[in-house]
Amino acid sequence: MKTPETREDLLDALAEVGRMAVGGGLALASGGNLSARLPGSDEFVVTGAGTWLDRLTPADFSVMTLDGDVVGEAERPSSEWKLHQRTYQVRPDVNAVVHLHPQHAVLVDALGHPIRLITLDHAYYVRSIGTVPYFPNGSDELADSAAEQAREHDCIVLSHHGCSALGADVGMAYRRALNLEEAATATYRCLAVGDTGTTFPPAAFADLHHA
Numbered sequence: 001m002k003t004p005e006t007r008e009d010l011l012d013a014l015a016e017v018g019r020m021a022v023g024g025g026l027a028l029a030s031g032g033n034l035s036a037r038l039p040g041s042d043e044f045v046v047t048g049a050g051t052w053l054d055r056l057t058p059a060d061f062s063v064m065t066l067d068g069d070v071v072g073e074a075e076r077p078s079s080e081w082k083l084h085q086r087t088y089q090v091r092p093d094v095n096a097v098v099h100l101h102p103q104h105a106v107l108v109d110a111l112g113h114p115i116r117l118i119t120l121d122h123a124y125y126v127r128s129i130g131t132v133p134y135f136p137n138g139s140d141e142l143a144d145s146a147a148e149q150a151r152e153h154d155c156i157v158l159s160h161h162g163c164s165a166l167g168a169d170v171g172m173a174y175r176r177a178l179n180l181e182e183a184a185t186a187t188y189r190c191l192a193v194g195d196t197g198t199t200f201p202p203a204a205f206a207d208l209h210h211a
């Protein structure tokens, strides 16, 4: 995925992630929404309401300001536009937000178990996981709670709903979402064989983010 220099580059990257996310089962039909901005910009592009992530064209995106105004393209942004907007407001380093509905992440959280970071990639990409309780889709509570968690975490589970994965670019946000779901799948398998907590990550994982 090349470094984006224009808005078209962002749309290309998001459309590619949309295809991969649906193909990989991280979103179904028109579930999920994606956004990105050029570094330092006070505008972002976000998928329109009801769009299918594996069929995105440039006309399927709304252009929005960080104040929440639609200033271009699709008139109806995703019902979750506040989730994206408020995350950008608190994280100037974040240029992409990927909101998907990964099955195992949602299931393990709903079962009341923490998602375990078992492999090197889980630890490197996911780093830590925030959670927010269930709030209705599109609500201020959901957007504000997720933004609060985003101050500390790049991966956030939205209980009984989905996840929000953040990155400095679209590729990193998607890698995080993928690794979050893989960690949740591994956790689910641990639980399925009756292991409720003996798989601990190597202590050296703590050094990964201080190198």
Ligand code: 13P
Pocket (backbone or CB within 6 Å): 030, 031, 032, 033, 047, 048, 049, 050, 051, 077, 078, 079, 080, 137
């Ligand atoms: P939108 O089609 O409005 O983006 O909603 C999909 C979704 O996943 C809501 O959480």
